[in-house]
Amino acid sequence: MENILRYYLMPHPPLIIPNVGKGQEKVIQNTIDSCNKVGEEISSLKPETIVIITPHGTMFSDAIAISNEDEIKGNFNQFRDLETYIGGKIDKEFNEKLINICKKGHIPAVGIDSKLLKRFNKAFELDHGAMIPMYFINKFYKDYKIVHITYAMLSDIELYRFGIAIRESAKNLNRKIAIIASGDLSHRLTEDGPYEYSSEGAKFDKTVLEYLQKGDIVSVFNMDKCMVESAGECGLRSVYIMLGAMEGEEVKGELLSYEGPFGVGYGVMSFHNKINNKSNLELLINEKKIAFNSKISNSNPYVKLARESLNYYYSTGQLMGVPKDLKKEMINERKGVFVSLKKFGNLRGCIGTFLPTTNSVAEEIIRNAVQAATEDPRFERVTEDELVDLDLSVDVLGEPVKATKDGLDPKVYGIIVSKGHKRGLLLPDLEGVDTIDYQLQIACEKASIDYHQNFEIEKFKVTRYKEGE
Structure with a gap:
C-alpha cells in the first residue's frame, strides 16, 4: 500500500470561516461543501500525518521553510475573528527526515522555529493558508500530526524535486500521509476583485484545472509565463510541490468545485492516482532545456550577447571579449545600455549606464549583464543554477x-x-x-x-x- 493516501488542492479564503464571513461565506457554498467532503474523506483515510503546503507562512526567497517545533497554532485575529483558533502537533521526525533528504539532494530547505523567526520579527504560527484546510479537516478528524511547509520563490524544478523528497520521507518512515496544496487561483477575475482585473485570470484557472484533471503534468509546468504572471495566483507553486510528491504515479484529478464570485478563483480538487513508476522529472528537465535552447536560438543579437556574457562569466570568472561576428553597429557605436534580469516575472537585477563608458555597445552589454547579476545592491548575487530561469532584456539608450x-x-x-x-x-x-x-x-x-x-x-x-x- 502506498504511503501517500491522497492529495488535495484546497483554497484558503478567510471569509469561508463563519466568524470572518458573517454570512458572506454562503456565496461560496459549493466550495464549503467540497471542503467538507475533503474533511470527511480524510477522516475515512486516517492519515498519521498531513502535509500542508502554503503560500502564506513566513516565506524566504532562497529556501523552503519547514515549521519545526513540537506544536504550532494560529488564529484569525487579523480578520477580526477573535474566537477561532487552530493548532496541532508537528511531526518532527518527518521534518528531520525531509530536511536531511533535501540536504543530500541540494534542495534549498530549512527548518524554522521561534528563535530563528524572532530575528526577522516574525512569529512562529500557523497562517490562514494552512488553518483553513485544517478547519475543515478538524470537523471530522483530529488524530494527526502536521508538516507545515511554506514554499519559496525557487524554480519549478526545484519545487518538484522537493515534492519528491516529501515522497521519499514518507516511504522511508513508512508514514501514512495526506498532502494538501493550499492555494487560491487567479485573484484578477473581476473588475471589483482584490487586484487589477486581467482577462488572463479566467484563462489561467480554466487551463490549470483542465491540465490537473487530465494529469498532464508537463503542460502544467509549461504554461505561458505571461498568463501565469497576469493571473495573480498564489497556488501554482504549492501545486508544483504536490505534483513532485506524485512522481511515479499516473495523475488523475477530480474537480469537486470551482467558484470565483469575489474576483478570486477557488478550486477544490481530489486526486485518485495509480502507480505507474514513470518519472516525470527527467521529462520536465528535458522540456525545460528544449524551451531554454529555443529561447536562446531565437533571440536577437543584443540579448544573445548578454546571455553569452553571463554564461562565460559563470564558467570562467572572467569577462568575455567582444565577438567578431556581431552586427557592425554593436561594435562601432557607443551608447548607454541597461541590462535587466527577470525571474518568474520578478526583477532579479538591473544595471546600466546613462552614457557610454566603454568602446562599444557590445562591451557595454557584456559588462552590464554581469554587473546586473552580481552587483545590483537590491538583490543577492545570482547563482549559476538560476541562469536557466532568467529572462533577459537589453535597453540601448x-x-x-x-x-x-x-x-x-x-x-x-x-x-x-x-x-x-x-x-x-x-x-x-x-x-x-x-x-x-x-x-x-x-x-x-x-x-x-x-x-x-x-x-x-x-x-x-x-x-x-x-x-x-
Whole structure:
C-alpha cells in the first residue's frame, strides 16, 4: 500500500470561516461543501500525518521553510475573528527526515522555529493558508500530526524535486500521509476583485484545472509565463510541490468545485492516482532545456550577447571579449545600455549606464549583464543554477535631450533628473508607471532629489530587446 493516501488542492479564503464571513461565506457554498467532503474523506483515510503546503507562512526567497517545533497554532485575529483558533502537533521526525533528504539532494530547505523567526520579527504560527484546510479537516478528524511547509520563490524544478523528497520521507518512515496544496487561483477575475482585473485570470484557472484533471503534468509546468504572471495566483507553486510528491504515479484529478464570485478563483480538487513508476522529472528537465535552447536560438543579437556574457562569466570568472561576428553597429557605436534580469516575472537585477563608458555597445552589454547579476545592491548575487530561469532584456539608450514636464510620456520616454551632482534615471514603459508625475517622483527618489524643488529634466528613447523576440 502506498504511503501517500491522497492529495488535495484546497483554497484558503478567510471569509469561508463563519466568524470572518458573517454570512458572506454562503456565496461560496459549493466550495464549503467540497471542503467538507475533503474533511470527511480524510477522516475515512486516517492519515498519521498531513502535509500542508502554503503560500502564506513566513516565506524566504532562497529556501523552503519547514515549521519545526513540537506544536504550532494560529488564529484569525487579523480578520477580526477573535474566537477561532487552530493548532496541532508537528511531526518532527518527518521534518528531520525531509530536511536531511533535501540536504543530500541540494534542495534549498530549512527548518524554522521561534528563535530563528524572532530575528526577522516574525512569529512562529500557523497562517490562514494552512488553518483553513485544517478547519475543515478538524470537523471530522483530529488524530494527526502536521508538516507545515511554506514554499519559496525557487524554480519549478526545484519545487518538484522537493515534492519528491516529501515522497521519499514518507516511504522511508513508512508514514501514512495526506498532502494538501493550499492555494487560491487567479485573484484578477473581476473588475471589483482584490487586484487589477486581467482577462488572463479566467484563462489561467480554466487551463490549470483542465491540465490537473487530465494529469498532464508537463503542460502544467509549461504554461505561458505571461498568463501565469497576469493571473495573480498564489497556488501554482504549492501545486508544483504536490505534483513532485506524485512522481511515479499516473495523475488523475477530480474537480469537486470551482467558484470565483469575489474576483478570486477557488478550486477544490481530489486526486485518485495509480502507480505507474514513470518519472516525470527527467521529462520536465528535458522540456525545460528544449524551451531554454529555443529561447536562446531565437533571440536577437543584443540579448544573445548578454546571455553569452553571463554564461562565460559563470564558467570562467572572467569577462568575455567582444565577438567578431556581431552586427557592425554593436561594435562601432557607443551608447548607454541597461541590462535587466527577470525571474518568474520578478526583477532579479538591473544595471546600466546613462552614457557610454566603454568602446562599444557590445562591451557595454557584456559588462552590464554581469554587473546586473552580481552587483545590483537590491538583490543577492545570482547563482549559476538560476541562469536557466532568467529572462533577459537589453535597453540601448538614445541621446538624452533637455525636456520639460509637458514634453514627457512615461510609455515613450525614459527620463534623467538632475540637481547639482545628483542624477536619477528611469527607463520608459515600466509596469505600473503610467503617469508623468509618478515617473518623475520615482526618478527623484532614486537620486535623493526633493520632487517639490526645481530640478533639470532630460528625456531619451530606448530600443528594447527581449529574449526570445
